[in-house]
Amino acid sequence: MYGWIWRHLPGNTPVRALISLALVLGAVYTLFTWVFPWAEPLLPFGDVTVDGEAGGGGGEQRGAAG
């Protein structure tokens, strides 16, 4: 997969290395800016409040996350 991407990048080796680096940084940026903030409330790692009814209506909105 990564080999295929590497073979399809234009330019010589240093140019390809630079483009690869840019792609990696772009992927990390995307993860940190959009993917992780979206995924985090769906994971049960950051609930800090006590809240009443287990699984009650709107309960998932109430438990603070992060």
Next chain:
Amino acid sequence: MPSSTESAHEAPAGQDQEPEAQKRSDAAAPRRPSRTVRIVAGAVSVVGELLITAGVVLGLFVVYSLWWTNVLADREAARDSDAVRDLWEEQEQQEGDPGGTPADEPPPVFDPADGLGFLHIPAMTGTDILVKEGTGDDVLNGGVAGYYAGEPVESAMPWDEEGNFSLAAHRDGHGARFHNIHRIEEGDAIVFETKDTWYIYKVYAILPETSRYNTEVLDPIPEESGATEAGRYITLTTCTPIRTSRYRYIVWGELDRTVPVDENRTPPPELS
């Protein structure tokens, strides 16, 4: 898997041509792996690369949770804290200089959503913790503590005659304001600073582990802490053990005394 079914279908056709192709290549080069083997090897290598990628992404998520959210929250909390301090200063100046305000400039309005005051817990952290209204993600992810505003209880305010001032903050990530809550011991001071008053509470009970559904800890008279009569209590809630949200960690304090803020905002002895 699409690739394996594809190869199974094509295998008979490929076998027909193989003898000819082999005759040509056998003479010069060693025998190449068959088409099926190459497809399987390719599939295995793609799966392997995807697994490595998944591992790297999970590692990055840990970096995000435990480090990057703190960077963002610290930045946001510093900005919001400054805004509250500036607002207080502005209000102070207007009170000291009535009539000095231009008519077209309305006096700054106090909004608990922007910040009620600052929590100081020297046993836990040297950082001033801004306290805002609400305990939702949108509030707590800003590196602040929030007081319960209706769900599941309506917190009392420190200046109320009696009741329970109930707060929540993150143990990890997003500023991790209550990260070291386990360092608080009975007798330690919790000081809440508003524009005009220092509220000095003394910790008298700690519950290191309770169910997340145990809302009784927030009662106006939190009986689980041993309290039996109405008073002015403070309750801190966060998650425990560290880096999980399985249980809740509770610290209770009771108001010891209040001290008016002087013009230099000299902190009470508990903070020096």
